[in-house]
Amino acid sequence: MKTRLLVFHPAVAPYRIDFFNTLAREFEARIVLSYENLRMGRFHRYEEIRNQLEFSPLYLNNPDTKGIWAQLDDFLPQIVIVPEYGSITIKVLAHRLLKRELYKVVAMSDDCYDMLTQGRDFTAAHCLMRSILAPWLDEVILPEPKAVDYYQAHYGRGLFFPIIRDEKRAIKEYTSAFPQAQALAEELDLADRRIFISVSRLESIKNIQATIRAFSQLDREANQLLIVGEGSSLKELKHLAETTGADIRFLGRLEGPELAAAYLVADCLVLSSICEPFGAVVNEALLAGCRCLVSNRAGAACLVEGKHSVMPVLQSPGSKR
Numbered sequence: 429m430k431t432r433l434l435v436f437h438p439a440v441a442p443y444r445i446d447f448f449n450t451l452a453r454e455f456e457a458r459i460v461l462s463y464e465n466l467r468m469g470r471f472h473r474y475e476e477i478r479n480q481l482e483f484s485p486l487y488l489n490n491p492d493t494k495g496i497w498a499q500l501d502d503f504l505p506q507i508v509i510v511p512e513y514g515s516i517t518i519k520v521l522a523h524r525l526l527k528r529e530l531y532k533v534v535a536m537s538d539d540c541y542d543m544l545t546q547g548r549d550f551t552a553a554h555c556l557m558r559s560i561l562a563p564w565l566d567e568v569i570l571p572e573p574k575a576v577d578y579y580q581a582h583y584g585r586g587l588f589f590p591i592i593r594d595e596k597r598a599i600k601e602y603t604s605a606f607p608q609a610q611a612l613a614e615e616l617d618l619a620d621r622r623i624f625i626s627v628s629r630l631e632s633i634k635n636i637q638a639t640i641r642a643f644s645q646l647d648r649e650a651n652q653l654l655i656v657g658e659g660s661s662l663k664e665l666k667h668l669a670e671t672t673g674a675d676i677r678f679l680g681r682l683e684g685p686e687l688a689a690a691y692l693v694a695d696c697l698v699l700s701s702i703c704e705p706f707g708a709v710v711n712e713a714l715l716a717g718c719r720c721l722v723s724n725r726a727g728a729a730c731l732v733e734g735k736h737s738v739m740p741v742l743q744s745p746g747s748k749r
Contacts, residue, residue, distance in 0.1 A: 433455035433457045438463055450657050460485065475560070534569060540725075625690060635702045636655065638700050653676045
């Protein structure tokens with residue numbers, strides 16, 4: 429008989445599809461989502477994500493106490509997975525305490541070692557709630573080994589599970605994107621050039637300004653930088669690119685096969701974030717055969733091996749961090 433597993437999560441991002449599908453196969457699972465799409469960084473083609481799910485999620489749309497407790501009372505789980513240290517976690521722990529239930533509560537946390545030790549937390553509230561709630565949890569799933577060590581030292585719990593993909597399914601997706609990759613390479617005239625790529629939200633915390641400045645110092649005939657994403661810094665970044673005179677192409681936000689094609693034409697992913705809990709793009713790029721130049725503040729640095737594989741974060745002029 430399979431263990432009864434109840435999962436509460438905001439929404440399924442592409443890099444979490446394989447994880448949730450595995451849970452659905454290995455457990456008698458009920459997966460309850462708060463929303464049908466992310467509230468921030470919404471996916472334009474969410475129907476494609478939904479079609480890849482091997483389970484039928486339930487949607488709360490309003491994760492209040494009544495809704496959370498109703499799911500717990502109806503499903504009678506043995507294990508409950510909750511998202512980090514927000515209101516859902518509080519409601520689940522309160523239910524277990526007040527009703528004297530025996531199920532285990534496991535949190536999925538994106539905390540990385542740099543955030544935990546250098547005062548670069550998501551928010552002060554997140555830091556406070558971690559210190560209050562972590563001791564009440566039975567386990568915490570973390571994407572970085574050093575973060576696990578920190579949790580074990582401070583809370584006596586912590587399980588390493590990086591944000592990874594099912595390799596067979598990923599290879600199939602990348603293989604099917606080869607024609608689009610070839611078309612993209614021809615459209616952008618990328619032959620015989622070294623292609624660097626940045627994939628992220630275009631916000632100051634991603635430190636793409638530093639990537640552009642560093643790239644502008646390379647041989648402009650032999651190198652090309654592709655920037656994938658959208659965000660509030662787009663206009664500023666385009667101005668900076670024009671100022672440096674570097675050959676930089678802004679491709680906008682890409683999803684699905686179009687994003688896979690962009691990875692396939694690239695030689696090296698650059699992730700220069702000032703603060704990055706993990707950085708799932710590193711795993712995506714590695715699966716496509718890219719080398720990765722990763723900020724030492726990103727949790728995904730744990731996926732990269734080699735003496736020169738992890739770079740100190742590049743600072744923009746005037747940065748205090």
